[in-house]
Amino acid sequence: MIPELESFNLPILSLVTLTPAFGALLLALIDSNSKALIRQVALMVSFLGLLFSLIMVGNFDSSVGVMQLEENHSWIESLGISYHLGVDGFSILLILLTSFTMPFVFMSTWKAVDHRVKEFHIALLLLQTGMIGAFVALDLVLFYLFYEAMLVPMYLIIGIWGGKDRVYAALKFFIYTMVGSLFMFLAILYLYNHAGTFDLTLLLERLKTTHPLDVIQQFWLFLAFALSFAIKVPLFPLHTWLPDAHVQAPTAGSVVLAGVLLKMGTYGLLRFAIPLFPDAAMDLREEFCWLAVTGIIFGACMALVQTDIKKLIAYSSVSHLGFVVLACFMTDVESLTGAILQMVNHGLSTGMLFLMIGIIYERRHTRDLADYGGLASVVPVYSVFFIIAVLSSIGLPGLNGFVGEFLILFGAFRADPLWGMLAATGVVLGALYMLKMVKAFLFGPVVHEANKEVKDLNLREIIYLSPFVVLMVWLGLYPSSFTNLVEPTLSLYVQLLQN
Amino acid sequence: MFSLPVILYLSALLFSIGIYGVLARRNILVVLMSLELMLNAVNIALVGFGRVHALSTPSGEHSGQIFTLMVLAVAAAEAAIGLSLLLLIWRRWKTIDLRELCRLSG
């Protein structure tokens, strides 16, 4: 039974957003030697966040597409910055995804991370706040704040708990992202000086009515925003930070990165870049779609030739998010629904894949495909889960991946058959590299002695993997329960774009 | 009885000489003297200006001259500091060649 918020108006979004941050504060007070306690507290906090976000969904009225559960307090009045939160169809699923992923991420790090446990969990919790905050923020500066706030913890996570070249990877990640976001920052300031507010909803209407932008302004501002988000996605050819970051990051880092962080880019496109500068977006549609399509195919080709599993999946992310970007520039509800579903799907499948690679890495301490093979006979349960994740990632009908891909491809095909066809080849290629990996990873004879002693999944791992599987099937067979949340917003959005 | 331009030219000239001295000479002592020269060049200008305005204004205030006195005081203090620093340099570096003080760089 979901408590009615109207009765005692609970700032639910703030709760969802800030709970992890408070959790981090709490952790800061705990002695860093009592690791078990730290882990438990972090886990509890993240579950609390999940609970809150479920309450949020319960109070979300899926019949209307407008902003809901808004909280709007002026924060830095003198600079016109307000603490304005709200949730609608664009963000709700992503918020859910985030607060759904985190607990299992924490469970997965139980054994993996053993030095500086405290800092690690604090970083992760702050990261969660950053991510959710970015999804709910309706004030540009507030958004930018969270958007950047995600950067530092992630930077530390990669840099402290990462692999051999972690410093390089972390720095690359940081600078790369900064490049984009700083230009977005300028654009935000420009908007403020132009329309006199940082508030998204106000901006949207002022740009429509009182303070229209001319073509040139729109063009540059859109580019500034799009650049930042394209880097985050990452959109070809701005993707080269991703493989490094993924390979070097610890499991938890990769999971969060692939599961949620990347969505920040596509979300930003849908929430800010395109609605704020629709004309420019439509002018540059062709270019971006081509980039997206290129990314789909290019990423797939790259994934095909990787020997490092994490790299492979990183490139597969490039390919998969190409689909999403492609859909972001469509103007029909179908493909946009597909885009949002695909974000969630990618979060689930890739997140799970990274979790599972983390599991095997804990046991074997290598990510090179050549060091594996024949695991299916050694760790059957693991293999089953892994194959399910792979199938979901290559979009097998009946699992989550397919629904999103189908909608996106349909939309793209309707917009321009060529895009549709080229993008669709990504589906074949996806099967190609994924099965290639599965073959090298799980099947064949067990050649390496070390692989013979690998332990199968233990209960904890099964526990935190199963929810992913459940969701995959759920999304695959009954997506309506999710699309219903999204659709009204999207139809509003499409109307906004069309006129 | 010089006219203002002449005074100004003079001061400018002295100022430039001072600058030249600071730039060109390697002996710290000379450099210090050149610095003083620069300040005093300005003093001439100030006095000149002060004089003109004192004439022009009926109340005949002598702000220029006052300023000059201030500058003289300051210059004296500065000289003191400079000389003590010179001593310091001599103690530590056993040189009074300006160009040898270039350990800190980059």
Next chain:
Amino acid sequence: MDSNLLWIPLFPFLGFLINGILGKRMGNRTVSIVASVAPLLAFSVAFGAWRKIVSDTGVSALHWDGFPWIWLDGLLEVPFALHFDGLSAVMCLVITGVGSLIHLYSIGYMKGDPGYHRYFAYLNLFTTFMLLLVLGDNLLLLFIGWEGVGLCSYLLIGFWFQDDANCAAGKKAFIVNRIGDLAFLLGMFLCLIHFGTLDLAALVNADNLNQVASETFEGSLFAGMGVITGIALLLFIGATGKSAQIPLYVWLPDAMAGPTPVSALIHAATMVTSGVYLCCRLMPLFQAAPMALSIVAVVGACTALLAAIIAFTQNDIKKVLAYSTVSQLGYMFFAIGVGAFSAAFFHVVTHAFFKALLFLGSGAVIHAMHHEQDMRKMGGLRKQLPFTHITFLIGTLAIAGVPPLAGFFSKDEILFAGYQAGIMEGDTLSSLFWYVSVATAGMTAFYMMRCVAMTFWGDSQVDQKLEGKVHEPGGWIGFALFVLAIASALGGFLNVPEFLGGHAILGHFTGLHVSPTDLTKDELVALHAGEFTSMLISLAIAGAGLLVGFLFYRKGSGLPAAFRNSPPGAFLGKLSENKFYVDEMYAAVIVRPFEAISQLLHTLIDQVLIDKLLVNGSALLVRGLGELFRRMQTGFIPGYLLTFGCGALVLIYILLNSMAKAGAQ
């Protein structure tokens, strides 16, 4: 609204879940019970449903509305709904029927395999998807089954995954199918755009078809081509993937890497025929696209011929059957191409019987021979395996088309359809392909006879170690063989043509039969005459094939060797043995270049150009500048003062300049 339909796919699915999750703990006995009861239950439900629609209460089809699946109100509404009409009824019965038998057979065949429960779980899952495929009331749901069976075949081909070759085969199967599915997807998109729905009923609805018939593609590539043709072709490409037609047939022979029962169920009886099912299901749509149909005919005939030729020289018993399957499928598509959907579907059914029988027979042999598949190491098994021998022979005769066995009727119908379209209509192309198909019929008879001869007749070539160990498989294996033998013996009577006094029950029941209407008396006579001639021809050719085959491979005939020694024979033999080098060609033209290019792109574009040059390059540039500025800090006081002074001068210059400008204005 009949929710019982749901149980048809649901039973096997439950079986899958139980075996998949608990299988390891349950022990093989329980596993086998669960596994084989599931399809049996499904069969019974299907049977009940079938009874419902044949019992003349006016209901010709059952429908389960299900629940919304991909559902955006007013935009894109795809329900998860099942539809049970004649066509799907027959398919369901075949799938569950033959399926159950093969499950039972597997109990014996897979005894003692470490992956026992895994095997049955997969098998049940496959049944589920296959049933979903034939029951789905819209293309997308059908597509779930479509890809699902692909997945299961992937898993089952690579069932013994310790062997790399098997996995490779499985992977190949999946990828090749995916290529077909790509076309399938695009076809669905076209349907959505032009019909606005994926509902099968709506797609074959006459009004809709007429409406869309006028629409053609714009744009350069396919300008002027009819939309329906496009849809039909795309779907057909999808079908070529599943049903192993040129150019996508290459996966099926490799698929023999899987356990033999799997080959029987998936790669002979059911999955591979789903392409044919699709075409039959969308008959009106295909009929509305004559151009597409002729292409189908061409592909079908060519496939039939090519596969038959290759089958000549295969020595792996399963490979022979595999290629014969490909060839038979080609037959079916040929039939569809010439518009004889009923015949095609009829052949699907009979083929399901006798090809399953043959495979299971070969399975029995292989089982008895302890997984020896090379026919050259067999021979004379007649004595040790009399029962298997008989059943296998029945199968052979059936496929060869010897009356009154199943194959005869279905094949004859196809040939007649070709004859009608070609010779009688006087259409050169069709008649050409009719000749092809006739020839193929003969070759089929020939290589099947060869297969029997090499396996069961002549002197035993069996390895000494195995001698004596070879014995008749009993229990479920025998039972399955027995039932299927009967089925392939009598299956033909399902659809006896009118002029033989039959009523083409199947054709009518599935609604695929196009009975020639308003024929005058003598037209009818002519028709029957034609039908009779073609029948004679097919009989003759089948007999000839069998005879030649017998002469060639009977005890102590030197003919094969003699043939191989003649130059043309040697050449042909080489070609055929190496399957016309198609795999090699694909590898050389597509697979390897693609990987090479990817590698190149990776190093060249991704690593060097983007990462090294642009990303790290710019960073390097900046740092270089930094270094430069750092060096400028010489620590040299006069230098500092000089910069100071010059800076001051420059600034003064700028100032005076700007003031002059300002003054000028």
Next chain:
Amino acid sequence: MEPLSLSRAEILAVLPAGFLFITGLIQLLSDLGDTSKTSRHEKTHLAMIGVTGALVAFASLFVQGTLASTGELYAGAMTDDLFGRLGAGVIIVTSLFVTLMSGGYLSSSGNNKAEFHSLISFSAGAMVLLCQATNLVSIFVAIETLSLAVYVLAGFFKENKSASEGAFKYFVMGAFSSGFLLFGMALVYGLSGGSLSLSDIAASGASSDALFAVGVLMVLIGFAFKVGVVPFHSWVPDVYQGAPVLAAGWMAVAVKSASFFALCRFLYHSGGGAYLDQILVALSVVTMILGNLAALNQQSLKRMLAYSGIAHSGYLMIPVVVALSGNDLSIGASLPFYLCAYAATTLAAFGVLTALSVSTDRDNIGDLNGLAKSRPMLALGFTIALISLAGIPLTAGFIGKLMIFSDAIGAGFIQIAIIGILTSLVSVYYYLRPVVAMWFRDPRSSFDLIPAPWGVQFTVGVCGIATIIVGLFPDWLVELSRISVETILG
């Protein structure tokens, strides 16, 4: 000649500076007869006196109740308005913290003499006066006083070769630049009809006179030297590196703030800035670029911070330009805010440097390795400081950059904003290098840190927290700086 009489306002106006001077004197006297043998002790009484003095001075800032300007005092020699008081506040608080840190720092290097403390106090007093000065003479005297004090501070470690070199460089160039400053003042004085007070100069309307403009420019150069704007920056790295850390910190924060406050007042009040905007733009651009780039490859933290300080002077020039060009009053408010934010952040940074040089005489980035393990709190404080300097959100530095760039865009200087953004992107790189060292690298086995003096810990803690708090709730400070700027612009 009316009899000499001081108004209440006049008395109140000099209170802060007065208290500081007195403090300095007391510190000197209290240490009389104390020879250098005790210079290894942490002479807490000096610090106490300093702190009390600073606190009293700070308190005296609030006595003048009204927010409005009191107009000219002492015949136009100085004024007492919010702008000046804000600047004074920054300086006094800085001196407070420096004094807090100095005891432990100096004693550890055996140089704990009263002179250091009193010089801090004296220069602080001079700076306060500088912030309030509205007349060429008082400006000049204030500047010279503080410079002379700081020259000595820079060379305070007499035994240290590089200290003496730095001090001397500073002195020579300082004197050189004061020559320019003075010459400029002379010109201004002469061409504005012999008026010394800024308001008279503005009134004289000589601003279109070329020579007058040159004069203003030369004054500007004098200030530019003090804040280390390219091309008058050359002394900064060397002096910072040579000087005692605290002296460097004192220069980086107090001298810079005071000079900027004075510069603004001079430009706005004298009305001489009419033709300077191009030049200021050029200066700020060059400074941002060179400062940030040159900082990239530094190994010495002090030098790095020196260059970063130069770069920040570049950023600070932006609001000066904007304010000169724009008539919108809200514009330019970013300057005092940015200075406050910068002060807090830089103090934290130099606090960490102090701690470092207490435990080891080196100040290479490598010496920070593993600091997060051995001194998590210090590392955290430094990290916050660096992040704030880089202008990453949730810190004061971010808000500061936001205001500056926003103002720039608002006033139509988009190119500057873009260059500023690009350069601050570069800066991210070198600000992250210490972070990497502290968090990602393993500690040096060779030396283990001597516990940082309590004063240092306190400073780092307070300033770090302040940086965050200002970053989260900057409203009051923004308002304050806005009003203060309005008092001098309006």
